[in-house]
Amino acid sequence: MADLTVDVAGLRLENPFILASGVWGETGATLARALRAGAAAVVTKSVGLRPRPGYPNPTIVEVPSGLINSMGLPNPGIEEYGAEMEEALRPGRPVIGSIFGATAGEFAALARRMERWGVSALELNLSCPHAKGLGAQLGQDPGTTKRITAAVKAAVDIPVFVKLTPTVASIAAIGRAAAAGGADALVAINTLKAMAIDLDLCIPVLGHGTGGYSGPGIKPVGVACVYELFKAVRVPLIGAGGVSTGEDAAEYLMAGATALEVGTLVLRKRDRTFRQLSRELARFLASRGHRSARSLTGRAHRGD
Ligand code: DHB
Secondary structure, X not given: OOEOOEEEOOEEEOOOEEEOOOXXXXXXXXXXXXXXXXXXXXXXXXXXXXOEOOOOOOOEEEEOOEEEEOOOOOEOOHHHHHHHHHHHHOOOOOEEEEEOOOOHHHHHHHHHHHHHHOOOEEEEEOOOOOOOOXXXXXXXXXXXXXXXXXXXXXXXXXXXXXXXXXXXXXXXXXXXXXXXXXXXXXXXXXXXXXXXXXXXXXEEOEOOEOEEEEOHHHHHHHHHHHHHHHHHOOOOEEEEOOOOOHHHHHHHHHHOOOEEEEOHHHHHHHHHHHHHHHHHXXXXXXXXXXXXXXXXXXXXXOXX
């Protein structure tokens, strides 16, 4: 049986598959459920300093090859979210705390709080595609990306991952900025800004108008971003975007990823998601004579 274990910035994972933020992350119980269903680690819902109600309905629409969602970063605020953590940590596997804020100071305060709740690493949401003054509006600027990353690194001792938006002129430039700020790993990619129009009502389907496109349709975009980042930086990469099969995972690994985040698939496959992906990846590795998932990382770059 091929070896599926990987190491991301000192985080030892039983397999390369991590539950992505925003999916099943509202409560500690659902995070624990994903861990018990075979996820090697889970990322919490993105949490901010204060409670946010989120955007009006509808917040999600199915489109060809994926979904567009626009929740509006709803969350109970960091103080309330701490109550979820105890249950999420019970299975004894890594929980990664996703945080969003408007300033470097807010990110640092959230990071300190999350570290105290007992998370194994942080993920900075510098990539939500539709929230004013947050997410991608910060992460599209290299200077801001570096400053926020450095502020969080100075505030905590646990590894800091930065989740990047693909909606930039050069993801390599943003990746280099995050690495210069001290990022321990980069996650690529978050959703792409997108919209669907209701042809009868003549208005956008989603309450907020635009949202983030995820699912199989964005996989080639994610693979290209990971490939570019692998050439640009020397920090581990976590691939995300449309991973639906073990072969999709292998593609991201060959592009340069060490691990993968899985989101949209979980909405369809639920508890079957993670064991099935591990089984499929193991089968793929065995069928091609690869000894480990680890050995695939960056293979597509040989001969570059
Ligand atoms: C939301 C946040 C994201 O980071 C994303 O990619 C999509 C949606 C949200 O909360 O609306």
